[in-house]
Amino acid sequence: MADLQQRRSLAEFLRARRERLTPREAGILPGPRRRTPGLRREEVAQLSGVSVTWYTWLEQARDITVSRQVLRSLARALMLSPAERRHLFALAGVPLPERAPGRGPGPALQRLVDALEPHPAYLLDANWDLVGWNRAEAGLIGDPGELEPAERNLLWMVFTDPAIRALLVDWEGQARDLVGQFRADARQRPGDARYEELTGGLRELSAEFRTWWEAHDIAELGTTRREFSHPGVGRLTFDYVKLAALDAPGIKLFACMPADSATREKLPALGEWAARTADGSPAAPAEAGAPRASREADAAGPGTGWTGP
Structure with a gap:
């Protein structure tokens, strides 16, 4: 023993x-x-x-x-x-079976996410469904509340929203890394209908996901730096802080910390962008030199992009 x-x-x-x-x-x-x-x-x-x-x-x-x-x-x-x-x-010295994912994050965790303003922050469940976010995150990715519940998933958004390819810097590298992180973090849970629905649907809809999923690559869910070009704010670079919620099994909190002073100065603009897009006001022009998503990509979904965990 x-x-x-x-x-x-x-x-x-x-x-x-x-x-x-x-x-x-x-x-x-x-x-x-x-x-x-x-x-x-x-x-x-x-x-x-x-x-x-x-x-x-x-x-x-x-x-x-x-x-x-x-x-x-x-x-x-x-x-x-x-x-x-x-x-x-x-x-x-006997491994304890993992506790089943909880029903949700609870109001206290959502208040914590809100309190992290102006830093973008969000909550993911065991299958990487987005279950909580603050206004800065809505300014970063678009309001997830406008999506159907089944589409409110990090992997789903990365692989099915064409706007992501225009917004994420090195989409291919980041998306492939996310697949390895998800396989290592979520693990296959027999009988988990949501897990099977998500991975099965992505294998059908995305050739890239199907290829990378079948490669069985594993990636650490450690410190991550992501870069992307926002259509209204421009280039942003974030380091992601990841925390597990002990009182809500399966729930993880992701907070986006600016990796440089230029990103830090743009944080208030994310909240303003979220407010403008929520009330239907005309979007401000992008910074000079900042690539914008195509009209086709904008029409594909309400999100402006996703940085991922």
Whole structure:
């Protein structure tokens, strides 16, 4: 199993949790001559479906094999909280199955994203569906709220919106990198209908995605610098800070930090651009030398582009 010190920590944890749990809480009628605080070892063994000898060895920090199934049984018998259950698995040196993605980010995370103004920021779920964004991000990519929910996905936007090719610097390199990052981050989850719908649809619609997906390349979801040309603000360069939300499994926060002073000075303009496009006002002309998306690309979708994670 684990090393001696870790086995001792596991033994101490089990003993402490056993002594904390009363017989009545565990559904056991206490006898009149009971002196042991909490549960007895044989009671925990019985509730967990293991032998008394094996459980005794576990509390004695013996070097024995512990399966995931037995750890689940011990966690139920000792009525461990989710945090205690994760601690039990960690002490036993057994990988804990990944928690299922949560239902959404919650209002507190959205307020955090809003508070990051004027820096663009957004939230992605386990399948890279966009589930939250602030006004600066809307100024950067267009308002995702105008898209159909199934199209509000980072990979989908990158591979199906023609405007991305005009806006992203080195679209091919960045898009291929995103495919490797998604494969490493999302992983295939049997029975996940959204995952299958997304990857299956992209394989049908995009030859590039199909080719790169079948290559099975893996890329780190680490620090990323992205460059693109905004139709109204011009050239922008961002470093992306990525944070996982512990209280919302599967949700990640991406904050765009300006990589140079020129980008930093343009941040307020993103919010202004979002406001103008939202109320239908005429868009301001692009900076001199900044490429604009074609009319065909503008007609293909409401977004102005995407920098990606």
